[in-house]
Amino acid sequence: MDIEKVNSMDFGEFVDVFGNVIERCPLIAAAVWSQRPFSDLEDLKKHFFAFIDALPQSGQEGILRCHPDLAGSELRRGTLTAESQREQSAAGLTSLGTDERLRLAELNAQYRARFGFPFVLAARFSDRAAVSRELARRLLCPSAQELRTALGEVKKIGSLRLADLLRADAAKL
């Protein structure tokens, strides 16, 4: 879809379409609507990121806590969002062997206990081996640095989702 289409949406349509650009945070898309009209995809993205950056630390941690574990219980129960399901699947996380899955579950639990939010990674840029390696590495980082790294991943995920949404609909038209 082009940016004129985006700018013509009422807030209901906008939240329906962009509500999961930031995982399970429709509040953010709903807030970004206040900043319309947008000049292009970059401008739209800029407003999503500016909202995240302006939140107090608790709100930034809150965003991370709305994310599922990678290869975690939600994937097994089938309760992931469609976007997250696709991304975890693309990284090969839906077809892990039991040992690999248990190892990742153990690392995820250590990470949550250490930082107070789940390990977030733009899985589409990764594969199953890299996910474990990166999780083990980030587990050792200082908290303040890790919060910044994790929010950077949220933004990468959001960028990809926004680009998909604008491209997908363009293909349909």
Next chain:
Amino acid sequence: MDIEKVNSMDFGEFVDVFGNVIERCPLIAAAVWSQRPFSDLEDLKKHFFAFIDALPQSGQEGILRCHPDLAGSELRRGTLTAESQREQSAAGLTSLGTDERLRLAELNAQYRARFGFPFVLAARFSDRAAVSRELARRLLCPSAQELRTALGEVKKIGSLRLADLLRADAAKL
């Protein structure tokens, strides 16, 4: 449940239990978890409200935009959250006649067009006649005042939901 129970929850449990205190804004519960331990229900409530008050205006409008219309399409389609379904039902909004429903739909549409967010009202304090009357009245208010009024309603709804959650589980124990 008592406050010790609340304070013992990891963020996953906390968001599961309190994620809809503010309608469709699990981000807010997820952020409030950073402020634990809580001394009592009032303290917990205070942190939810402080988060809302600290948001920029776009974020406050975003919260409102995550709410469904009263007696609107989501009620008819059965896609309301459980809490919202109960509240709208208690106010008699699930059993409106066609004329009453259409009248309310027209007022809701006027309200959304005027303010850029849906009409939010703590329906449990109301009944079907009062909802229409209040909607017609608030439609005429200045925008800045109406934003404050609507956020006040969000807080009333949140207070009732929090009190229910703490009471409900107390009854079970």
